Amino acid sequence: MGSGNIHNKEGKIGYRKLIVRVLLFVYIGTIFYLFLADSDNFSSFPQVSFLGIPADKLFHFLAYTPFVILLYFSFSLPRLKARFCYGIPFVLIVGAVICTITEILQLTNPTRSFSMHDLAANYLGLLTGAIFVLYYVRTRRLQ
Numbered sequence: 001m002g003s004g005n006i007h008n009k010e011g012k013i014g015y016r017k018l019i020v021r022v023l024l025f026v027y028i029g030t031i032f033y034l035f036l037a038d039s040d041n042f043s044s045f046p047q048v049s050f051l052g053i054p055a056d057k058l059f060h061f062l063a064y065t066p067f068v069i070l071l072y073f074s075f076s077l078p079r080l081k082a083r084f085c086y087g088i089p090f091v092l093i094v095g096a097v098i099c100t101i102t103e104i105l106q107l108t109n110p111t112r113s114f115s116m117h118d119l120a121a122n123y124l125g126l127l128t129g130a131i132f133v134l135y136y137v138r139t140r141r142l143q
Contacts, residue, residue, distance in 0.1 A: 017073070017074065020070060020073050020074045021074045021075075023070055024070040024071060024074045027066065027067065027070055028067075028098070031063060031064075031067070031098070031102065032102060034063070035063075035102040035103070035105075035106065035112075036102060036105055036106065036109060036112070038109065038111045038112070056118070057117060057118065057121040058121075060118050060121035060122050060125065061121045061122070061124055061125040061128070062125060063122070063125060064095060064099055064122045064123075064125030064126050064129065065125040065126075065128045065129040065132070066129060067095050067098070067125070067126065067129060068091050068092065068095055068126055068129025068130050068132075068133060069129050069132060069133055071091045071094060071095065072087050072088070072091045072133045087133075088130055088133060088134065091129075091130070091133075092126055092127075092130055095126040095129075096123065096126060099119065099122035099123065099126065100119065103115070103118055103119045103122070
């Protein structure tokens with residue numbers, strides 16, 4: 001019982017992986033809500049900048065950085081080498097598809113607008129998350 005598995009060895013799924021998967025799906029739902037809800041709900045969003053970068057672009061960047069981390073560790077392959085070789089491109093492609101879809105869907109909401117700058121910030125957030133994962137995998141491999 002102390003192994004952190006819900007099922008037996010034949011159908012094992014760890015509690016940690018289950019928690020990360022639940023967090024991932026809650027996270028995706030939150031992302032879709034925040035990026036597709038009427039912008040009137042967020043009219044109080046500060047129109048400030050940090051180091052010359054508008055706050056909303058920082059929000060886009062920070063919103064997608066954890067996505068890569070959650071997705072990678074939710075559905076990673078069992079072997080570390082395989083995760084490293086195939087996992088990163090997979091999560092980057094899935095992340096790029098999701099952030100592109102959310103940005104395009106904003107065209108259907110009259111209070112929202114499509115922005116290439118938002119999309120670029122989303123992609124940079126994905127890449128930053130991938131760098132964190134690569135760093136973690138590399139340091140883990142060296143141990």
